[in-house]
Amino acid sequence: MMRQKYILFIVNLLQDINIIRPLVYLAARELDAGIGFLVTSRFMQRDRQQTWQRELAQMCADVHGDMFIFDTPAEAYRILQGKSGILIAASESDLPGHSDTHNAFRIAPSSFLKITLQHGYECVGFLQNREHNKAHGRNVTFAADIICGWCEPRALTALAVSERPKLYVSGPSTILQVPTRGPDHPPVAGGLVCENLHSVRLRTGGNFGASFMDVFFQFCGRLAEHGQVITLRPHPGGQYVLKNNVQLPDQVTINNLPMYRVNLKSYAFGISAPSTVVLDMVLARIPVAVWHDDGGVMDFSNYEGLTDISGLDDWLAFARDVAARRDMLLDRQRRFLERIPMPTDPKEVYRRFARLLANGSDTVSGTIASVPGQSHAVDGSLARVARPVTALGL
């Protein structure tokens, strides 16, 4: 009996799905290994609307993968026993919020190569803003063997010295997403405003969320005067507006689809507080503005070079520029992309990931001997939970 070789993706936060998805299909296409999903029980609890479980189940079916659900490190240990290959996580670090994933990496047998993916443009342990530093400190570390960064090392200013040798510059996995517009896509209405009010960026230095929503409502009021509409997109993990039942004006459409199902290119413009979605919109080549508080407390220096807006006048001026000087805005964004040392060619990013996964899965041994016949190990409660689940109960 050979050890079973797997490319196993850990799924813990809701936004992990968006990051791992392109690599799941890449691995299925390029590698001769089983694909598996190691899903934390907390992921299931977080996904109250089952949106992401449906996405996960679809992905798992597409690649004929196996799915395992674990609650404790012991269960993860038992699932990984006897297997080898690559373990990939989209959110792993020594921060408490990532402990499920971090512990799974810690207890993984040495037959696994462990890879942590940078999961956002600004991302703890890779590139942090001032609010990240306040909330999490500047020495975030990983249990991974390899960490896949979006940018060249000089731009990843939060990489701890101990983690630098682990860095592999892959570029963002999300650039490999091919947007697939489904029948459930809401009508594309005006510009796209993205909220990430749950984020430490908007909480650590003050209550910036309130002022963001204030100016958003004022902006909506002005649009209404001219019969214009707008789309609001809640952060996939935070879902602040929906969870808190924030009353929205009539002309606001909600787009809560996974990012890879959003027809980003069709929106007239994009506005967001500092967040990875800014980069998504820049890459989709629509005019983008980065919102910040009018007191200048928030740190948006990692987005320097893009149009920044604060009060209502700025929002209106940006909307006017979108209509009158669209090319100027897009040219500004092109220069921003040239300045940050990040691979943005999807083919190049694909090659980098494919090389990493192919080499990684070759270097691990798939033939540690186990003699045929009955093992002397006994099966109890851990063995029962370590079996693959056949359905997620959707």
Place this chain on the structure above:
Amino acid sequence: MKIAIIVPSEDHFATAGVRIRYQRLKPRLEAAGHRFELVPIDTVDARSEHSFNTYIFCKCHDARSLILADALARAGLHVGVDFFDDYYSQTRDSRFVHLREWLRNIAPSLSFAICSTERMRAGLTVLLPDLPFHIINDPCDGLDPDHVAASIEKNVERALSTRQLDVGWFGMGDNPHFPVGLSDLFAFSEILMQSRRWGFEPRLSVLTNKRSMTAERLEMLARLPVACALEEWTEELEGQLIANSLLCFLPVNAQPFSTVKSLNRAITTLASGAQALSTGYPLYAELDSFIYRDLGTLISDVERGAPALRRETIPKLLESLEALGNPDVEASKLISFLGNMHPLQAESAPSTSVQAVVHGVGALSIVHKLAQRIDLLSVASPLTSLELDFDVRIDFDPSTGGTSAVLSDAALRLLPEPVRQRTAPCPTGGKRNLYQLVLENPGWETEDLFLDENARSMSVALSTYASRMEATLAGLRSLFGPIRVYVSESRSPYWPHTHRRPVCIDTAFRAQMDAA
């Protein structure tokens, strides 16, 4: 004879110590006409129900045992403690102040003590020199020679044909205070790797308790140099694992906590049909001829078809087990020991009518509940951060600079009349009737440290601990007059040193304890 074994909860009925020692003695003692029961501590009623004449406390290290042992001893009943672990003799270890104080406080109530090894007895008699000790060897339930021989032969044959060395490890993987269990396995695991020298691939299976399976310990298992399968321990799986293993690995480290342990892992291993390989401290020396100390010898014996435990040597093992832990013999020795105890006199009348338990920094709600159930006052000191419906709460009052007491109805009833007249209804009581009064200033030395009640730091708690607790005790005396007080403290290094009761300890030990 009517014997109660008092354990912290029903969960403890299944723990290795209680299961191996008492569940195996129970049928023998009952067959001899004695009553012998495992009783969770919370169901013992110290006031009225004396269904037993001998009470043995096991692993009950909180103030509940101090309260009950004192009450039972004063009622003229024999009270003992079964010492499973040595948390007391390491006097230089500041983590165990509360456990050493627990021993010091329960000692006057004891008329005997029990332990499982001579080494444990030797350590504890230094601390409790006048107390009669009885050793109960872990009893072995016997074995089926044919069944054991068949298991051994099957495992030897499989090892030789597959060149696979099936190794089992079972038991508690952790201890709250000492690195044991899985830590020992990790520390000594290189030995298992040596089997590759002789052409055998080791394959380890581990059965252990859920609590021990933390990320830190599982990380150790993941770094073992041999493949390792993990499962949660159950008694049934333990039997299966041993029967399917060629050998069980029994590493023992040499810290004092580990060197006084009983032989039960080795006995269980051998009686279930696996070879025993023990490294580190020679804990199992009494079973010498069946204990391998190095893997090379074991493998060489297996290769020539003559492992230490085999069909021909099983009679010798039975002889050893008979001498080390025959349950019938252990049962009758226990009865004989207890039967020789001098009868005790019950106290004719209670010396004081008011009894209280005073909670310190490490207050426990289980102690509070027991206290109220058996009509003791449950008293919160100024150091208690737990919010419970205490009968008395003594606290520093920043508004007046004095000290106040807040009292329940039960406490109010026990106050002498002149004191009761000084009380006033307390407006913050919510649904409960509470009464307050200002105490005479007991003279806090460090009251300014407590100005911010929300900033309860450990350093502040430690620096003010002694004076706060002493003042609390003084406050109680000023309220109730003569009062019998028990201290409930579950954290080191806290303990009010003026509240030490006279304990039968020799001068040398007292000096040692004081130094620590």
